[in-house]
Amino acid sequence: MERFFFHLRNGMGWVRDEEGCELPDLAAARVCAIGSIRSLLKDEIDAGRIDLRGRIDITDEGGRLLGVVPFHSAVELVLEDGEP
């Protein structure tokens, strides 16, 4: 298990993660980041406005950037009309 940190940047600014989470690997950390983005977007849906311009930066304990997960990669948007 390694400790990953999830720093959030979106319309509300920069939220630094000082605690992190113990996870098996970077793939698990990406899954965690996507779940977090979806959790945040649920709140935005309730408020009626979704801002997909944010991102989560995944770093290790020393602050080294391991991955970037953009908000728009966490959801699939279907906007055009057509047969479902």
Place this chain on the structure above:
Amino acid sequence: MIERHLAKLRARDEIDADEEAAIRGAISECRDLPADHTFIRAGEELRASTLLLDGLICRYKDLSDGQRQITELHVPGDFADLHSFTLKRLDHNIMTLTPSRVALVPHENLTAITERYPHLTRVFWFLTNLDAAIHREWVLSLGRRSAVARMAHLFCELFERLRIVGLTVGPAYSLGLTQEELAECLGITSVHANRTLQELRSRGLIEFRAGRATLLDVEGLQAVAEFDPGYLYLERRPQ
């Protein structure tokens, strides 16, 4: 040793010296438990109820994919599972969140209390009803409050519950919860909990760092949470 428990009871009712002695006498042993230790698992047969003397513990349920929902936090003075006296097995797990000291009260000793101390029995019945009231408030939070209001509400609740057992200092209290555990109380993720904390802080309502919560603006926080302490039955009403 059971001073927090007595403070919790005496905030609501008169507990005389005989009843106090009966509670003390019902304890068979005390144990020190490490943090993050599930010491009661759903389904196991129980012969004693656990009274929290010091520390922080929670009831939780989980799904097969590992998602966990904390359904109630227990502060010193609370029984974690007085309901196991009648249920004998639980439908949820109980875990320490910080190193904790607990007292075990064997069910046979609780049976003896119900036979000899009718008033104390009613007071213990009140305690399980109080847990049910807290659960209802959490259902309202999880189902209907926004994440910000839900978090504000939890900090308001813990302030009141810790205050009556003498564990607040002015507007502050110790709370050994990680961001992840806080998220598991609120049905959100750790990142979401962090963002929500930042929002409450930027609005000047609460500061939570290094295991310490400080209510910067109690009235403002209560307003955001729509917090009404009525469900905690803090008034004295002899049973």
